[in-house]
Amino acid sequence: MTPNINQPDPFVAALTTVLGDASVVRDASVASAHAGDWSEAARCTPGIVVFPRTPQQVAVTLEICGRFRRRVVVQGGLTGLAGGATPREGEVALSLSKLDTIEEIDTIGGTATVQAGVILEELQRHVEEEGWYFPLDLGARGSCQIGGNAAVNAGGNRVIRFGTMRDMVLGLEVALPDGRLLSMLNRVTKNTTGVDLKHLFIGSEGTLGVITRLVIKLSPQPANACTALCELPSFDAATRLVRDARARLPGLSAFEVMWDDFMVAAREIQTLRPAFDAPAPVYALMETLGTDEAGERQQLEAFLADAFDRGLVADAIVAQSMDDAQRLWAYRETVGELLSHLKPHAAFDVGVPMAAMERFVDSTRKALTQQFPHQRHLFFGHIGDGNLHVLSGPHDSAEDLHRVEDLVYRAVADVGGSISAEHGIGVVKRDFLHHSRSADEIALMQEIKNLLDPAGVLNAGRIL
Amino acid sequence: MTPNINQPDPFVAALTTVLGDASVVRDASVASAHAGDWSEAARCTPGIVVFPRTPQQVAVTLEICGRFRRRVVVQGGLTGLAGGATPREGEVALSLSKLDTIEEIDTIGGTATVQAGVILEELQRHVEEEGWYFPLDLGARGSCQIGGNAAVNAGGNRVIRFGTMRDMVLGLEVALPDGRLLSMLNRVTKNTTGVDLKHLFIGSEGTLGVITRLVIKLSPQPANACTALCELPSFDAATRLVRDARARLPGLSAFEVMWDDFMVAAREIQTLRPAFDAPAPVYALMETLGTDEAGERQQLEAFLADAFDRGLVADAIVAQSMDDAQRLWAYRETVGELLSHLKPHAAFDVGVPMAAMERFVDSTRKALTQQFPHQRHLFFGHIGDGNLHVLSGPHDSAEDLHRVEDLVYRAVADVGGSISAEHGIGVVKRDFLHHSRSADEIALMQEIKNLLDPAGVLNAGRIL
Structure with a gap:
């Protein structure tokens, strides 16, 4: 039933009374303009967006939504990659952007x-x-x-x-x-x-x-960063190197691993020069943060020289300046470009136990290459935390994307990993949650959801 | 009603059927022998102690206790300081000591x-x-x-x-x-x-x-530790020193602060020699963990020399050997002895924001000294984490102990601190929980408790 234009919607009236006219925007297509592009087809413009200006107004908004049984989706910076903030049919959007103090x-x-x-x-x-x-x-x-x-x-x-x-x-x-x-x-x-x-x-x-x-x-505040890019003879060398680095470099602040296929794709896209004369199977980007610049670099160089002697590092470049460091990070930071370039893609953010990482990467790459020989399947990640990103694309059909997802998430479940290390579940990975959480865990999550949100109005259909 | 001696208690029979005779011990006075001495008078011997040998047996024990509405207290190593594991009237004790693999x-x-x-x-x-x-x-x-x-x-x-x-x-x-x-x-x-x-x-x-x-x-694994004991001119110097140490010593692994009254008491009890020629208002014990012994000590010494130049440190001793380090830690580790010596005592484990720490210590010491001029009131703690221990005693009456508790916990609440930083609430601090948690928080804790343990059989009367 369409509400009578002359008779204000009592829900909107309740919101406006509390929040003020300016904080309740109807038919606001702007609200989802920056939403992540996980699934553009599923995107939908919220009928109402509210912009509370105090924490108390957020609480009152939720109370009103509950009272009127209106579903509400929470929106922050709209940069999520799991579709959690994208409005679904009939949802009111609650933006936190005015709570910016x-x-x-x-x-x-x-x-x-x-x-x-x-x-x-x-x-x-x-x-x-x-x-x-x-x-x-x-x-x-x-x-x-x-x-x-x-x-x-x-x-x-x-x-x-x-x-x-x-x-x-x-x-x-x-x-x-x-x-x-x-x-x-x-x-x-x-x-x-x-x-x-x-x-x-x-x-x-x-x-x-x-x-x-x-x-x-x-x-x-750290006073300076020291960065190095290393060629490694194998992934096994990477696991030993990260362990040694954690032990011997207390300032270690990043240990990123990229496989060669990622480096090749990154260079192509950004027209970066190869960092080394000959390729290696695996690359590690290391960063330490400290206060004593000379001492910090000396310590990192000594560490790498020792790793070279023990065969863990084949070659290494230590940045001598901020510009150098940016050039070394540039490979890793092509990810945004790669995401655009390989669309439509399946992008993964999985956690894998270190002991199973090499096996996981090898078998998953093999299976993806067999099933999708014309696509690119790139592996990289925050290996020091067991967090692997996989980027596979372009895939033309939703069916193929689903096959890729199914393949990767099953492999994650086989090694006892997590299907999301840092991006969350949202709506995109909801169907795969059982690969990382037991039935009892999911049941307990649902019980807690019911306890706090018995009417199910808040971010419904996300995670569970 | 006393159960008929010839007719086995069905509750015990259910436990024995699942756990076996040897894992169900009746009238086991041994079970609470090592319990913390927070309140010897309140101690009570559990009628039954069970020793499950598998995780599944623990779960079944809880199910049986729930079915028979029998309260159960969980026991680990019995070293807690909040009375949480001490059996209360009618409770079955569940010991985890056989799950030791x-x-x-x-x-x-x-x-x-x-x-x-x-x-x-x-x-x-x-x-x-x-x-x-x-x-x-x-x-x-x-x-x-x-x-x-x-x-x-x-x-x-x-x-x-x-x-x-x-x-x-x-x-x-x-x-x-x-x-x-x-x-x-x-x-x-x-x-x-x-x-x-x-x-x-x-x-x-x-x-x-x-x-x-x-x-x-x-x-x-760190290869070596480097330890230093410092005299500081003021507590303000301690707050600046710990901030600098966190920034400039990535290997920093301990930063313990002791006020002079603590040092005097520690020396008396352990007949330790004064570490320095003249006393200071505040002492800091620092430790760094690293791999390169010489480099580690050099870095710590350089840091302390710089702190000395800036007036943050009045004097310092850097351990040159493991024995040296143990001698420096000895002051801090007299706590066990002090606890015995000052009995009956009130012992606190509170969290205080760093910005309020000095004010808290000064005003609390002053108030305690005014009300209890003949007792000792010692201050020390893991200041790097905002965790302060206060030891006050001996106090002869339960009433005095309660007055001390009330005074300290109110002061903690005034600065937005926590009444327990690392020892927990147990039964001892239950009446003071509202000083650190809002009514809404306590209500939500209770709702979660009701969700998971509706019959209220598990560790009843602890925390809430």
Whole structure:
């Protein structure tokens, strides 16, 4: 039934009364314009977008949605890769973009209290101006929001040193579906006072509540980075090298591995020159962060010389300047270009135990190449964390994409891995969740969902 | 009603049928012999102690207890300081001590899969034999069990570098009150596939389920430690020193602070010689872990020399040998002796934001000294983590102890701290939980408790 144009929709009226006219936008096609392109066909414009300006307004919005049984999708920076923030039919979109205040930076304790809609790069910059460092960093830094980073437990390049977003969150404030604003704004590193409830909301992709404010743990500012690109004789050498590097380089902040097929594709696309005279099966990009530039580089060079002597490294380039370092990172950072170039593609973000990694890569590459000999299948990732990315494409049909997904996720399940290491489940990987979670785990997740959101209005159809 | 001696108690019969005669011990006074001495008067011998030999047997035990509505208390190494494992009237004790197998050490991925009853020190030793390192370390290492360490989210001296137990747990298997054995035995570092359920069980002190197996993340083995004891001109210098140390010493693994009154008491009790010629208001004990002994010490010495030039350090002793290091740690490690010596005492384990730490210490010391001028009130702690220990005693009456507790916990609440940083709530701090958790948080904890343990048989009266 179409509502009478002269009689205001009571749901919209309730929202407007609380949020004000300017914060309730109808027929707002802009709201999903930047959504990830996981499945453009499934994209749908939300009928209503609300822009709460306070945490309390977020809570009230949820209460109103629950009362009117209207489904609501939470939107941060719209940079997710699992389709979680893309509106589905009939959903109201709740944008956090007006909750963009950095409330406090505690320069003694090294914490920041921020609203959920603050852009990651903004936070990084403000924190650095205050003499501290926020180590979370990912390609989407210029658009993604800190609340979304927590909601998907974002990872990035520096997990090996600083952990994931979960490790950087001291406290949260969360709006619950029943309209309560749950304050868990802890500021101390160690707090063992009952169930640590914030972990329910970190990584659960906004399905249990909407993160409105965060207390973030900061790190001391490193004065310089030292970067090296290495040719390795084998993947086995990579596993031994990362172990040694973790033991002997306390400043180790990144250990990225790229297989040769990735390097070839990266060079083609970016017209980068080969870094080395002869190719190698595997490449490792290493970074250390420290304060003493000369000492840091000396330590890395000594480490690599020793690794060379032991046959773990075939050749290596150590950056002598920032420009050098950027040139070395350029290979790894072609990923965005590759994603565009290989469309329509299947892109994976899986966690694999190190002991099974080589076997997984070899057998998966073989199976993909056999079934899809004309496509590219590229392997790379944050190997220090057991996090592998696989990019396969272009695939012309949805059926082929599904075959690729099925093949890869089954292989992940066989080695006891995770089907999502850092991008989340969203709607895209929902059908594959059982490969990484037991039936009992999924049942318990559902029980907790029912406890917190009995009407099922919040981010429905994501994860579960 | 006393059960007829000729007619076996059906509850005991059910347990015996599943666990076997030898695993069900009646009138076992031994079970609580090693329990923490938080309140000897409240101690009570459990009527029945069961010793399951498999995770499945733990789950079945819980199912039987639920079916017969018999309350059950979980017992690990009985080293807790919050009374959580001490049996209360009518409780069956469930001991994990027969689940003591180290099932696998994955030397490629750096993980260990262990049963919950494995003693911490055993695990440390086995892991080191395999060339890896398990950094969790605390005074009770010779008795405490790894499952208990996870259940209370244990901390210890090296949190500043390696985090708490939560940061070392990759996966868990948990027996639930309804008899399900929930497998969450994840082995990968990054896994963002829905709600990370293991965090419900880490730090919730066995109130939601019984941890039966764990996958633990290991660290590369450090080759050597470098230790220094420093005299500081003020606590403000300590906060600046710890920040600089975190920035400039990537190997920093401990930063313990002791106020002068603690040092005086420690010296008296252990007849230790003063480390320095003249006393200072505050002392810091620092440790770095690395691989290159000479380089490590050089780096620490250079750091301290610079801190001296900037007035942050008044004097410092850098250990030149293992014996030296032990002598420096000896001050900090008199805590066990002090606890005995100052009985009956109030012992606190609180988390305080760094920015409020000095004010908290000064005002709390002043208030305690005013009200209890004849007692000792000692301050020390893992300041790098904002974790402060306060020891006050001897106090002759329960009323005085309660006054001390009330005074300290109110002061903690005033600065937004946590009333337990690493020891948990148990039964001892239950009445004070509201100082660190909001009413909404406590309500949600209770809802989750009701969801998982509707009959309330598991560790009843702990935390909530």
